[in-house]
Amino acid sequence: MxxxxxxxxxxxxxxxxxxxxxxxxxxxxxxxxxxxxxxxxxxxxxxxxxxxxxxxxxxxxxxxxxxxxxxxxxxxxxxxxxxxxxxxxxxxxxxxxxxxxxxxxxxxxxxxxxxxxxxxxxxxxxxxxxxxxxxxxxxxxxxxxxxxxxxxxxxxxxxxxxxxxxxxxxxxxxxxxxxxxxxxxxxxxxxxxxxxxxxxxxxxxxxxxxxxxxxxxxxxxxxxxxxxxxxxxxxxxxxxxxxxxxxxEAHPQPLGGGESHSLAELVRARIAALEAEIERVEEAAMRGEIPLRRAARRIVELEESIRALKELLSSMGG
Ligand SMILES: Nc1ncnc2c1ncn2[C@@H]1O[C@H](COP(=O)(O)OP(=O)(O)OP(=O)(O)O)[C@@H](O)[C@H]1O
Ligand SMILES: [Mg+2]
The missing domain is CATH 3.40.50.300 (P-loop containing nucleotide triphosphate hydrolases)
Known part of the structure; x- marks a missing residue:
């Protein structure tokens, strides 16, 4: 570059x-x-x-x-x-x-x-x-x-x-x-x-x-x-x-550490949001609001994202 x-x-x-x-x-x-x-x-x-x-x-x-x-x-x-x-x-x-x-x-x-x-x-x-x-x-x-x-x-x-x-x-x-x-x-x-x-x-x-x-x-x-x-x-x-x-940053850290801390927070928040979305998709599928096939596909996608984010988190030492 x-x-x-x-x-x-x-x-x-x-x-x-x-x-x-x-x-x-x-x-x-x-x-x-x-x-x-x-x-x-x-x-x-x-x-x-x-x-x-x-x-x-x-x-x-x-x-x-x-x-x-x-x-x-x-x-x-x-x-x-x-x-x-x-x-x-x-x-x-x-x-x-x-x-x-x-x-x-x-x-x-x-x-x-x-x-x-x-x-x-x-x-x-x-x-x-x-x-x-x-x-x-x-x-x-x-x-x-x-x-x-x-x-x-x-x-x-x-x-x-x-x-x-x-x-x-x-x-x-x-x-x-x-x-x-x-x-x-x-x-x-x-x-x-x-x-x-x-x-x-x-x-x-x-x-x-x-x-x-x-x-x-x-x-x-x-x-x-x-x-x-x-x-x-x-x-x-x-x-x-x-x-x-x-x-x-719940606990501000000086110099450099601050950013990685807020990043970890963001990643955790995103994981929580994705997990909540899986629950919503499951419930919607059970209520018959979305086809099972589509729900299953969506859940696999969401789980993949969660896995990638967890890897990121562990690579950050979180
Ligand atoms: N042209 C369209 N016709 C019908 N539904 C649409 C159209 N565009 C978007 N939607 C629907 O509107 C909702 C919001 O879509 P949008 O593209 O704004 O989401 P997004 O947050 O950008 O998603 P992503 O992160 O996947 O890009 C979705 O349910 C999508 O299926
Ligand atoms: Mg979009």
């Missing part, structure tokens, strides 16, 4: 738009398919502040992606409101919402979505072309953005010539192309090893703390979450808790 992401350069004039406050109120999202209804969000109220990075954690299916998609204007809520800076998203027409998304939101996804036939620089230029930025400004800005994510020397490389972590950093440069005030990242580190994941989350944190953007990241990884400013826990479409990584 070339260049430490934490030390990514802030290029003068590259980021002129600070973050904006995003506030969601009583957000409800119901997906309907035929007669089947899924309540993905059941009344979520939260705000996300400029200059801070928030992580959204929660079991699979708890509504994390749904929340991000609503904030980002990819989809519309069934109920409730979204205030994006001083813009209410619900009053925008479909066309206005598309434009809003292009100019004001930078999205980063789990599966890195770079165009394979374009170089890193060309990938970064793409959203600028869509936004109508003059050709003369695009190439220079793309190079500056790649420099900001520590990859200036890879500008002419194709995605397949880059490591997963590097590709994800190019994806961040793409997300930043039009200098959006809000960056939304949906499990951006899920496919990366820990070193690369740390580079990506530290870069996102730098965009919040150093540049002033509003950053929201969903993750299953407590090691990612502890590097953010605030953790929002979603379960079954509801926020069940909000805390700072520090608040997890």
């Amino acid at each position: 070339s260049g430490s992401a934490g030390g990514a350069a802030i290029v003068e004039g590259l980021f002129e738009r600070r973050g904006v406050r995003v506030e969601v109120r009583d957000l409800v999202k119901i997906y309907r398919r035929g007669r089947l209804e899924v309540q993905a969000l059941r009344g979520v109220t939260a705000s996300f502040e400029p200059g801070t990075i928030t992580s959204v954690m929660g079991p699979s299916g708890s509504g994390k992606t749904t929340l991000l998609n609503l904030i980002g204007g990819v989809d519309r809520p069934t109920g409730g409101s979204i205030l994006f800076g001083d813009q209410r998203l619900e009053v925008l027409s479909d066309e206005e919402l598309d434009r809003h998304r292009l100019l004001n939101v930078g999205f980063i996804f789990q599966s890195i979505n770079l165009v394979p036939s374009l170089t890193a620089r060309e990938n970064v230029e793409l959203p600028m072309i869509l936004a109508g930025l003059p050709a003369g400004e695009r190439a220079g800005r793309a190079l500056q953005l790649l420099r900001a994510v520590g990859l200036e020397d890879r500008a002419d490389h194709y995605p397949e010539e880059l490591s997963g972590g590097e590709q994800q950093r190019v994806a961040i440069a793409v997300a930043l192309a039009n200098d959006p005030p809000v960056i939304l990242a949906d499990e951006p580190t899920a496919e990366l090893d820990y070193e690369a994941a740390r580079g990506v989350v530290d870069l996102l944190a730098h965009l919040a703390r150093g540049v002033g953007k509003t950053v929201v990241v969903t993750t299953h990884d407590p090691r990612v979450a502890v590097r953010t400013d605030r953790i929002v826990r979603l379960e079954d479409g509801r926020i069940i808790g909000e805390y700072t990584p520090l608040e997890l």
Whole structure:
């Protein structure tokens, strides 16, 4: 990996738009398919502040992606409101919402979505072309953005010539192309090893703390979450808790020990949540609310996650 992401350069004039406050109120999202209804969000109220990075954690299916998609204007809520800076998203027409998304939101996804036939620089230029930025400004800005994510020397490389972590950093440069005030990242580190994941989350944190953007990241990884400013826990479409990584430290330990302690706490909390989910799935299956086959498959998945987390815990000496 070339260049430490934490030390990514802030290029003068590259980021002129600070973050904006995003506030969601009583957000409800119901997906309907035929007669089947899924309540993905059941009344979520939260705000996300400029200059801070928030992580959204929660079991699979708890509504994390749904929340991000609503904030980002990819989809519309069934109920409730979204205030994006001083813009209410619900009053925008479909066309206005598309434009809003292009100019004001930078999205980063789990599966890195770079165009394979374009170089890193060309990938970064793409959203600028869509936004109508003059050709003369695009190439220079793309190079500056790649420099900001520590990859200036890879500008002419194709995605397949880059490591997963590097590709994800190019994806961040793409997300930043039009200098959006809000960056939304949906499990951006899920496919990366820990070193690369740390580079990506530290870069996102730098965009919040150093540049002033509003950053929201969903993750299953407590090691990612502890590097953010605030953790929002979603379960079954509801926020069940909000805390700072520090608040997890029941017994603060000085220097270094502190982080591993809060990490152990997070891992234990996640194990407990997964165990509770297994119980819920079992009960739902017994009540006939979900097919047995699906319940069994889900339980195997959950047990695998628990086993991996217990291994992590024991490797930490917990
Ligand atoms: N387009 C859709 N149509 C129908 N149901 C959907 C749709 N998208 C999501 N859901 C359902 O809404 C609920 C929340 O899904 P969501 O993708 O937001 O969860 P998540 O927390 O992101 O999960 P994961 O950690 O697995 O990514 C789930 O029950 C899911 O099956
Ligand atoms: Mg998701």
